[in-house]
Amino acid sequence: MKRRTFLMTTTASALATGAGAALAQAEPPIRIGMTVSSTGTFALAAQSGLRGVEIWVDDVNARGGIEIGGKKRKVELVKLDDRSDKTTVPKVYETLIKDEKVDLLFGPFGSTLTAAAVNATETAGKFMVIWSASADSIYAQGFKHIISATQIAGSLLGQPGVRAIHALGAKKIAFAYLDEPFPASLTQGAADLAKQLGMEITMNEKFAKGTKDFNILIQKARASGADAFYPTAYEGDQMTIARQLREANVNFKAVYLVYGSQPQFLQQAGKDADYILSQTLLHEKINWKVTHGLNRAQMMERYGKLFPNAQYAADFQTALAYGAGVVTEEVIKAAQSLEAAKLKEAALKLNDKIVTVTGEYQIDQTGKQFKNAFSIMQNLPGGGLEVVYPPQVATAKAVYPAPAFDQRK
Template identity: 75%
Template sequence: MTSNLPRRTLLAGAAGTLAIGGARAQDAKPIRIGMTVSSTGAFALAAQSGLRGAEIWVDDVNSRGGIAIGGTKRKVELVKLDDRSDKTIVPKVYETLIKEEKVDLCFGPFGSTLTAAAVNATEAADKFMVIWSASADSIYQQGYKYVVSATQQAGTLLGRPGVKAFAQLGAKKIAFAYLDEPFPAALTNGAIEEAKKLGLEVTINEKFAKGTKDFNILIQKAKATGADVFMPTAYEGDQMTIARQLREMNVEFKAVYLVYASQPQFLAIGKDALYHFSQTLLHERINWKVTGGLDRAQMMERYAKLFPNAQYAADFQTALAYGAGAALEQIIVEAQSLEAAKLKAAALKLNNKIVTVTGPYEIDETGKQFKSEFAVMQNMPSGPEAVFPPEIATAKAVYPAPPYKDRK
């Protein structure tokens, strides 16, 4: 995909000629789903990782002959246009998808910034939009009627599993810090609310600016509060720097929670990553009992088949988008329609009746997702293990973490 706008790409799936359901299914009008994908810019890697998840879902649906509506199976076409990671062009691109490409419904773009820009266009056209990655709570506070987050929790809910896990482990005090941007701020605010609800003392809540490279003062300040747990939230590069500086300064907490610590790139820093807690939706140790779509192992097998030359392995963005497609399929089957109002009613009716690769599903009237919680991981010498929630835990958490001198 190039950065020239607009560009139209169709995906009918690897089994596009499979005639399950006979000629009637083969000749039926396809379900056209529009989305934008960043080919360049800050969101390109994550957006394309999510796109591969959506393509796995389309491939799986079409290999089964499509989605049955009114007794006829209809295949899926994914219509993709480039948004170049630019929120200023996103509304126009979604208008193009709706008015010129005649899509039946939409997938959101990657992230809160672009999704917030897209949703006015979809709402104005009475089109159903499935969110797969945007976490900003503000999206669900605007009164939109036809928005559903199928897998991605809102930002203020994302940090709560970690806090719950630490409360169960016996932590009493937590020090928070966050990058001064919407996602880290929302996660931290929600985690603080959860900590207070569970009776944990919040010893500090410090924000730091984008571009910060030296976290020594912040680390020392958190340590001086007597916190059991240090929970600094930022993006992966900053968190890797914090992990290194914690060891270099020999500053120890009973637990350190770094959102991205179980990601492959983070693990590459070696012993600096050991025993840190994190969260993810996709790992070989996380295996939900799926009722909608492929399970984790099946999704990964399909990923290897469809993208043998992909630069990166599947990650939680892949799982979010795939899971969103799997949930959407059940919503369409329940609604037996592509009309936005009927899809939204079906999405609400299916609360707590869907489990995808990312976990259980439950929304409220605004479309906000309350389930599909990230699993809490801890980096053990043998690799990351799921330690919370109990129903998918593969190991007991090591708490307190051992001193740095004993980490091999």
């Protein structure tokens, strides 16, 4: 890969909505490096997240930058392509650090790629802000200079869905998961909670990356007598699972797909998305009392202005990445430094003092995020997405059991 493949810099001049932002700056910019998947499994989510980071860059630069030592410095975002390839990621992060001379870094999308990046950033003594990786295994390795700014730990991420399914009355649940760190971690935490709640786990099986035919898993889940089916993978796989459930005419009282409320999922899955339970951090009916950064409505407005031709609307990946930028800004301001150790120290001191568009911020010494819990949605035919759990923010009562496919219009 040529070093400059997919290399772009985002500065005030590239994103500012006002007229003619000057390129010349009295103070050197804060250079932040990250990789983005232009192709492959993670491309959709990675590019959605990138737009969230770019909203933050646009906003912070429109305000003159981040003040360090009494002088404001604008942010320059340096991006390279990782092609959704974990073997490429370490080399690309080394390029960002050694050749592009970035001051700090954002992680790539997802646990698989982030796990590959973190060794490079730690070896170089650089601070890395994680916006999407939730696998607990990343935080269990003793890395000193990482924080998960907005993404809740994987062992906690899947639990709201189980709570919702249990509250609906399901007693038996079948799990299936893609054999990668994020789905495995999410499923482990979800299964642990299901046991604690007294639910019977009728199946808990992994499947390989590249699986296209899920019929064996679907039929096995049905044969297990499960009330609820909870398969975890990335978005493309979950679209396939939703379609194959309908094609096989296999009915469960509840089906839970993590990505089932994503705009692109709803657009491409069509009626296959009906009655699916899912989770999200971003919806017009979910509004946190933000203390730092733009609120949901403001972020969505900025998204529309900056990306009028985007194929898809902003989603929770956009919000996670935007919120991570907001946290990064507060960490830099608190540290008054770009040194990794000082940034990590400042990040810990900001616990419970920040609420972004995705919720409250709280990490432990490992950098693991404990808050930013998801709300549970259901796609109701004729009504669209509704919040069905937790009760405090619910906008509708979930349909349970879901109608059989042959009884749907």
